[in-house]
Amino acid sequence: DVKVTQSSRYLVKRTGEKVFLECVQDMDHENMFWYRQDPGLGLRLIYFSYDVKMKEKGDIPEGYSVSREKKERFSLILESASTNQTSMYLCASSLYPGPSYEQYFGPGTRLTVT
């Protein structure tokens, strides 16, 4: 079974702090994704990566950066956390090219910025 793990389930940070969210997958997937989920807005893609050291902006990259130094690990960085970044953050991975491109999700990190 594919396993995607995220470093924290719950995180509370102060405005202006630098925040690191870590995601690890154990299935040698090429693609990894970071989403944020807010009520009524569904999932919005922040960044994704299709290979080590490669990244592409998603729909809402402002205020975020990412790092992928190893294939299994994809980090989301909030350079200076703000209250409007309070959200649920979901990481996913997928095999690409693959038979059906389905994404496998981690359990999520609920981040609160005060």
Next chain:
Amino acid sequence: GEDVEQSLFLSVREGDSSVINCTYTDSSSTYLYWYKQEPGAGLQLLTYIFSNMDMKQDQRLTVLLNKKDKHLSLRIADTQTGDSAIYFCAESSADRGSTLGRLYFGRGTQLTVWP
């Protein structure tokens, strides 16, 4: 998310069938997916269908695809209280340039099952 649309809420009584609908706009979609999200958890892949299929059945789940109308539905037979969750429709596209492998999600349908 604007390419994939779902109604936001659905309520059913335990034992009834639930039908969750989804429409999409990309005619080059190759796969369409249904995910389930329970409270406080990540998304779990329920099933997917290739775009050249009309129907796929997996135990209590039936997926119907009308490619002409770009309409996808998920039917859950004998709905149980444990089926209460948010259900997301998603599609992949074979022709979106560098975003190959990306999925496009709807906003999710909150299914509430009443005992």
